[in-house]
Amino acid sequence: MKFIRLLLGKLILLLNAVFSPKPQQRAHDDQRRINKELESMALYQFESCPFCVKVRRAAKKMNLPLETVDAKQPDNEQTLLNGGGKRKVPCLRIENKSGEVTWMYESNDIIQYLEKRFA
Template identity: 60%
Template sequence: MAIIRWVLGRIILLLNFIFSPSGTKRSLEEQQKLDEQTQGFTLYQFEACPFCVKVRRAIKRNSLKIELRDAKNNPEHRQQLLEGGGAIKVPCLRIEKQGEVTWMYESNDIIQYLEQDIVGA
């Protein structure tokens, strides 16, 4: 089963590379505003997880600057996810705004939040 999962993960990464979305072009001022809004955002993810790939594609498509943390291979990031979010489940978006931290799971919820509340704001 592990071999099948590994092969499927590599196929997902290859297809993501081949069909990578283009980023949104904005004025410098608009992009700087978005960069400021996402400054405290961190995505905890696994590289070949299909749901994480989906979120990363949305981040790229919307030209958002969000720090990516590997919660599979980095024990420190894995522990931060467990302590902060409460579970080792990815993707998980850590949102820090005005000193308050929120952890958001579920790829569709994360994408909807980024596209409606951040980009669409």
């Protein structure tokens, strides 16, 4: 079973690389503003998780250079557990201006949030 999961993960990454979406183009000032806003966000993910790939593809299509955090690393996993409450990916960590942190799970919810906020 572990071999099949590894093989499928590599296949997902290969297909993602081959059929990578083209990023949305925007004015330089708009992109700079968005990049600044994204500094308060991080996507906790596993590299070959299909739902994580889905979020990364959507972010790339929207030209959102999200910071990605490997949730398999022990320190990152502990941060995810302490902050979000569960070891589930993808998870978007959002810190607002007052320092309050929200942990958003579910790929469709994350994509919808990003589309609403940045598209």
